[in-house]
Amino acid sequence: MTVTLMWEARAVPGRGAELLEWARAQRPAARPLRRETFTAPQDRVLVLTWWETSPGLPGPPELPEPPAELVTRPVHRWRFTSHGVD
Template structure:
């Protein structure tokens, strides 16, 4: 079973680059080497939004909380089970 864990946050105004850097420099290193972690992918979007998708074989580990001053609102989290891949 493969689980995709999605973590999405809107940065405080104008701080999207900083939030993405925090994910690369803090959140991702904390996950690397974790049992079951298959892949990670980081995205940016308009409106200073940052999306991290991690793929796991088994239960995903949570992404750490970023510093509150980087956030425009609390991060959202969802997990999905893979149903079909081509």
Template sequence: MTVALMWEARAAAGRGEELLAWVREQPLAAEPLRRETFRAPQDRVLVITWWDASYDAELPELPEPTSELVTRAVHRWRFEAVAGDGS
């Protein structure tokens, strides 16, 4: 099964590039199948990692940045791949 972990944060005013650089420097305790980083308006940064694991597996996640770097706590979601959905 493939599991995707999503990590999303919003940078404090004027600190979007700093948050993006911080995210890119963060190692994970294990290597995912794939890792992608995105940015969006309002200095938001999104990281998606894909893992070959069960939905409830214990997987390494990115940490919380310092409170000075973000406007709120990080949002995290976990999804499992759906095969044969016809799309």
């Protein structure tokens, strides 16, 4: 099965470029099937990673929390399970 991890953080105003640079430099121990990085208004950075996994195996690695001085709040994280591509 394929699991997609969503990681979203909001930078301190004016520090979005730094948060983006920090997020793009993070490399989990394992390599995902796919990784995309996005930005949005209000200095938000979003990272989506796709992983192949099986029930009972340890979950995919998460991106860490960024340095506290870069963000306005804790990171939001969600895990989604794919049910196919139409």
